[in-house]
Amino acid sequence: xxxxxxxxxxxxxxxxxxxxxxxxxxxxxxxxxxxxxxxxxxxxxxxxxxxxxxxxxxxxxxxxxxxxxxxxxxxxxxxxxxxxxxxxxxxxxxxxxxxxxxxxxxxxxxxxxxxxxxxxxxxxxxxxxxxxxxxxxxxxxxxxxxxxxxxxxxxxxxxxxxxxxxxxxxxxxxxxxxxxxxxxxxxxxxxxxxxxxxxxxxxxxxxxxxxxxxxxxxxxxxxxxxxxxxxxxxxxxxxxxxxxxxxxxxxxxxxxxxxxxxxxxxxxxxxxxxxxxxxxxxxxxxxxxxxxxxxxxxxxxxxxxxxxxxxxxxxxxxxxxxxxxxxxxxxxxxxxxxxxxxxxxxxxxxxxxxxxxxxxxxxxxxxxxxxxxxxxxxxxxxxxxxxxxxxxxxxxxxxxxxxxxxxxxxxxxxxxxxxxxxxxxxxxxxxxxxxxxxxxxxxxxxxxxxxxxxxxxxxxxxxxxxxxxxxxxxxxxxxxxxxxxxxxxxxxxxxxxxxxxxxxxxxxxxxxxxxxxxxxxxxxxxxxxxxxxxxxxxxxxxxxxxxxxxxxxxxxxxxxxxxxxxxxxxxxxxxxxxxxxxxxxxxxxxxxxxxxxxxxxxxxxxxxxxxxxxxxxxxxxxxxxxxxxxxxxxxxxxxxxxxx
Numbered sequence: 001x002x003x004x005x006x007x008x009x010x011x012x013x014x015x016x017x018x019x020x021x022x023x024x025x026x027x028x029x030x031x032x033x034x035x036x037x038x039x040x041x042x043x044x045x046x047x048x049x050x051x052x053x054x055x056x057x058x059x060x061x062x063x064x065x066x067x068x069x070x071x072x073x074x075x076x077x078x079x080x081x082x083x084x085x086x087x088x089x090x091x092x093x094x095x096x097x098x099x100x101x102x103x104x105x106x107x108x109x110x111x112x113x114x115x116x117x118x119x120x121x122x123x124x125x126x127x128x129x130x131x132x133x134x135x136x137x138x139x140x141x142x143x144x145x146x147x148x149x150x151x152x153x154x155x156x157x158x159x160x161x162x163x164x165x166x167x168x169x170x171x172x173x174x175x176x177x178x179x180x181x182x183x184x185x186x187x188x189x190x191x192x193x194x195x196x197x198x199x200x201x202x203x204x205x206x207x208x209x210x211x212x213x214x215x216x217x218x219x220x221x222x223x224x225x226x227x228x229x230x231x232x233x234x235x236x237x238x239x240x241x242x243x244x245x246x247x248x249x250x251x252x253x254x255x256x257x258x259x260x261x262x263x264x265x266x267x268x269x270x271x272x273x274x275x276x277x278x279x280x281x282x283x284x285x286x287x288x289x290x291x292x293x294x295x296x297x298x299x300x301x302x303x304x305x306x307x308x309x310x311x312x313x314x315x316x317x318x319x320x321x322x323x324x325x326x327x328x329x330x331x332x333x334x335x336x337x338x339x340x341x342x343x344x345x346x347x348x349x350x351x352x353x354x355x356x357x358x359x360x361x362x363x364x365x366x367x368x369x370x371x372x373x374x375x376x377x378x379x380x381x382x383x384x385x386x387x388x389x390x391x392x393x394x395x396x397x398x399x400x401x402x403x404x405x406x407x408x409x410x411x412x413x414x415x416x417x418x419x420x421x422x423x424x425x426x427x428x429x430x431x432x433x434x435x436x437x438x439x440x441x442x443x444x445x446x447x448x449x450x451x452x453x454x455x456x457x458x459x460x461x462x463x464x465x466x467x468x469x470x471x472x473x474x475x476x477x478x479x480x481x482x483x484x485x486x487x488x489x490x491x492x493x494x495x496x497x498x499x500x501x502x503x504x505x506x507x508x509x510x511x512x513x514x515x516x517x518x519x520x521x522x523x524x525x526x527x528x529x530x531x532x533x534x535x536x537x538x539x540x541x542x543x544x545x546x547x548x549x550x551x552x553x554x555x556x557x558x559x560x561x562x563x564x565x566x567x568x569x570x571x572x573x574x575x576x577x578x579x580x581x582x583x584x585x586x587x588x589x590x591x592x593x594x595x596x597x598x599x600x601x602x603x604x605x606x607x608x609x610x611x612x613x614x615x616x617x618x619x620x621x622x623x624x625x626x627x628x629x630x631x632x633x634x635x636x637x638x639x640x641x642x643x644x
Contacts, residue, residue: 025536025557028485029455031295033478033530034233034492036459038241039280040272040505041498046121047512048497049280050221052132052207053190054121056277058088058100059267064275070100074118077191080111084194094137094172094203097257097266101203103141106194113149115193118205122501123187125514126152126160131210134163134177134190137263140170141199148200149193150177154185167200179207186515204263214291218262218279223517224497227510229292231527237297237369237459237492238285244372245301247271248309249321252301255282255338259353271306272504283354286342286363295366297401297490298338302371303331303383322379332390339365339395367399373406373431373460376415388423401427401457408432408445420454427489431460436473439463440571443476443552446484455487460494462522466507468613468633469571469601471521475635476552476569478529483554485537493526500607511607518610524597528615528637532565534558542566544578551576551630562642564588570630573601580626582640589641592622598634 037043045051058070070088078084084106090099106114126132134150151162161179181188190207194200212219213226239253246252247269257266258281265278282298289296309319323331337350342365344351351362370387374380388400402425405412413430420428446456458481463470474493481488498508509526511518534556541555541564550572556565564585570576582588597615605612622640630636 025538026486028482028535028537028556029489030535031234031490032481032485032488033526033533034235034237034294034297034490035228035231035496036237036241036492036494037239037285037496038494039239039243039270039276040241040495041508042121042274042502043495043497043499044280045275045277046502047499048220048224049277049284050208050212050219051277051279052120052124052209053118053205055118055275056206057098057204057263057267058102059098059277060275064269065273068275070102073120074102074116076114077117077193078114079193080113082106082110082112082114083108084114086114086116089201092139092201094263098203098263101201103199103201104194105199106146106197109195109197113193113195115148115191116202117153117189117191119187119189120207122514124152124189124207125186126181126184126188128181128184130180132161132179132181132207133210134179134205134207135174136192136205137172137174137203138167139172139201140167141201144196144198146194146198146200147196149195150179151191151193152179152181152185152188153191155187155189160185160188172201172203206262213288216284216287216291218284220280220284220288224510224512225288227517227519227523228496231523231530233292233294233492233530234533235295235297235367235490235492236285236289237299240299241372241460241495242271242306242308243276244299245304245306245374246309248305248319249323251309252305254334255298255300256334258282259341259357274502282338282341283357283359287359290363296342296363297367297369298365299369299372299401300335300338302374302380302387302403303328304371304374304377304380306372307375320375320377320379322383328383328386332387335368335370335387335391336394339368339391339398365398367401369401369403369429371403371429373429374403374412376405376412376419381419384419385423388425399426401425401429402454403429406431408434417454425454427455427457429457429459431494433460433462433464436463436465436470436571439473439477440549443480446480446488449484449487451487455489457489458491460492462493462507464507466520466522467602467604468521468597468599470507471525471597472569472571472633472635474522475525475529475567476571478525479552479554479567479569482529482534482537482556482567485556493522513607516607516610518605518607519614520605521597521603521613524613524615525635528595528597528635529567532567532637532639534565535560538564541582542568542578542580544576548572548576551578553578564640564642566636566638566640568628568630568636568638570632570634573632575632576630578628578630580628582622582624582626585624585642587642587644588622588624589644590621590623591619592638592640594618594620595637596631596634598631601633
């Protein structure tokens with residue numbers, strides 16, 4: 001449990017030469033820098049979630065998009081003069097949560113059979129020699145076994161990999177096959193052909209690369225997951241964002257709908273205008289956090305929907321809907337059940353469900369978020385208080401993160417902070433997207449925050465762009481987060497991922513298509529801070545002309561290693577001098593590792609040129625007093641050892 005009751009040292013009142021004279025290191029949050037994931041911009045399905053088949057369970061519908069339906073992204077094919085029919089049925093589903101499936105009725109088999117073809121998300125990218133695991137559920141509707149051919153094909157029909165199967169049951173049964181392409185393709189399709197007469201039901205048709213991140217089944221796209229792992233985040237907040245409280249009460253994200261076998265999960269409309277399969281669900285989120293050493297921070301609705309529900313995306317919009325009070329006890333129980341699912345023993349009701357999924361040990365959940373940038377209404381306040389009181393009573397060691405609206409000031413911000421302080425909420429979640437100049441002009445934002453009240457989680461922030469100028473403004477601001485790491489408990493840039501041709505929101509940290517990823521300058525800034533976190537902030541180490549508003553700096557120390565870590569930011573177009581005084585450290589090793597991110601202010605990385613801007617690492621000599629010239633438009637991190 002995090003103890004927020006301990007007093008902290010005096011607040012630093014400025015930067016550079018204006019720093020306080022306090023000389024003692026100040027303890028800062030051990031969980032300062034992390035990640036925020038939301039299924040926006042096709043970040044999950046078609047993105048981080050490695051599933052290659054789109055609309056695998058035939059659950060797409062006009063509620064997702066007006067033009068979509070169960071057959072979306074599927075093509076009915078009858079090669080070789082075969083004929084028959086295809087239809088969607090719901091009378092005998094695999095599971096009530098997954099009501100739609102297709103029925104193929106093969107009346108005549110010509111040269112090839114009849115079947116279906118799926119191009120995935122903008123084409124399937126497959127690599128020669130890699131193995132892809134196909135699985136599907138099938139049920140014979142006529143007596144004899146039915147033969148099938150499954151293959152990966154190019155747009156011109158060239159077969160890259162092929163296997164034959166035969167059904168064996170009139171009940172739903174899972175079938176699998178391994179497909180190893182003989183050649184690479186970035187526009188392959190999955191083809192399933194029935195090659196004998198009969199009637200066959202099919203559902204949950206899935207294709208995964210064997211090489212998912214850490215080779216997890218139902219796993220994550222390896223290159224995207226690895227890029228996130230390399231940030232070494234202290235936490236991951238998931239699954240959103242506005243996705244959490246949804247487009248109306250019926251569209252709220254319900255964690256219980258996202259666990260268990262994928263055919264039992266409930267799919268639904270995504271608030272960002274597409275579909276979510278829930279294949280990347282709570283089990284996968286928690287597993288990924290564990291795999292990369294990040295603490296999970298699940299965020300649940302505060303029993304109210306997004307105030308922008310119904311398409312009212314404007315300031316002051318009033319689309320917020322609330323769960324009826326008669327249903328609140330059931331909703332509160334869902335919140336409590338999540339904590340038991342994450343932390344309870346395998347013998348508990350919900351801990352047993354976690355164990356059945358393959359994780360007998362608890363996930364050691366510490367944080368839970370309630371609400372997401374909600375409008376602070378009486379309905380919100382009443383329901384949040386009920387949830388907060390119930391969690392606090394049953395699980396006092398869980399740290400609850402509240403919310404104070406979508407902006408850094410204004411009515412909801414003021415009301416949210418007053419409400420949080422009245423309840424003594426341990427941490428509150430602030431959000432803001434602003435121009436780079438705003439960040440540079442507000443480096444003192446947290447200097448005057450009351451250390452005796454709620455701590456801050458800066459859950460979403462970005463500077464409206466992916467140029468180096470944007471990234472360096474964020475870097476300068478992050479030095480102020482370190483300086484105020486006693487009151488700013490956590491921070492995460494947002495949004496995280498964006499797929500080419502499917503981006504609803506900019507800026508984003510990582511852009512990608514099916515083949516490549518683009519790490520933005522913003523990504524590198526986050527990585528440089530996150531991989532060089534400290535647990536104490538040390539004052540009066542870096543000095544410079546206090547009138548130069550283009551400069552910012554911080555000094556932290558990692559007590560586990562003894563390393564002293566300097567972050568030096570120059571957002572100006574001219575090189576600037578800084579003085580570094582390490583005289584108070586007992587031992588300074590003669591060499592240090594220096595990492596510099598620099599370039600033109602408007603430089604940015606693209607999928608076509610992903611390395612236009614990237615950090616450069618070198619080994620430098622250091623002494624107790626350093627005259628450092630910060631290059632124009634740069635972030636420099638210097639890591640200095642104090643132990644041999």
